[in-house]
Amino acid sequence: MLADKDVRKAVEESIDRSQIAKIQFQGLDYKEPLPGSAVLYSFQKGYEDNVSAVLKYAPDEAEKALDAAGWKSGGDGVRAKNGKKLEVGYTLLGDDPLDKATAGAFAAMLKPVGIRLVIKKADEAEFAGILSGRKFDLFVSGNRSMDPFGARYLCDFYCSDRASNITGAGSAALDEEIRATTTIADLGRQAAAANEVERKALQQYAFLPLFSGPSTYAVKKGLANVGATIFYNPLPETVGWQK
Helix, strand or coil, rough: CCCHHHHHHHHHHHCCHHHHHHHHHHCCCCCCCCCCCCCCCCCCCCCCCCHHCCCCCCCCHHHHHHCCCCCEECCCCCCCCCCCCCCEEEEEEECCHHHHHHHHHHHHHHHHHHEEEEEEEECCHHHHHHHHHCCCCCCCCCCCCCCCCHHHHHHHHHHHCCCCCCCCCCCCCHHHHHHHHHHHHHHHHHHHHHHHHHHHHHCCCCCCCCCCCCCCCCCCCCECCCCCCCCCCCCCCHCCCCC
């Protein structure tokens, strides 16, 4: 079903990212703006909200687009085309209550648009095989950014020939544009070029940044120079007990 770009866009337009963030951060004294990029954070120089530039939360528009693409509503509320139901899988790893709540939220958001989300449970041990074999329709995954020069990772997310681009989306022409940004020495110009290319990549409607989130650590009282960081790894020799 997701080979159809109209379906991919409709899925993304139907997802209320603010609700997903509320689920993820429930009980935490934490807020953040919705992420607009996979390579730069909102507080970084050169950041632009590339997601909002190409996509809005608009389930009404999603319904209209599916109507125009020939996906007709059935008696059970699920759309169909050429005898096939508009059903999309969601791979859920493990039994974490938060992950279950997130999967349920996705299903509830897609149902009014006429898309049935089929939640498929898998064991956490299957994680690597699911990603490497791209054995999923919808899958929530993430990574930790350790480098302030996020534009250097543009290809990891969007190049069609990279295994790290788990969606498999892209094209040779887009790959060429992405790699051209790595030859720009000026960081400001590189960020601007990366933003322009990322907007093109996001228009494939195969990848949607959902949230960033905090890093939380707990250590014993008196242990110094270790804990939550952004672009910093504590040196082992600087970690120790306070006198």
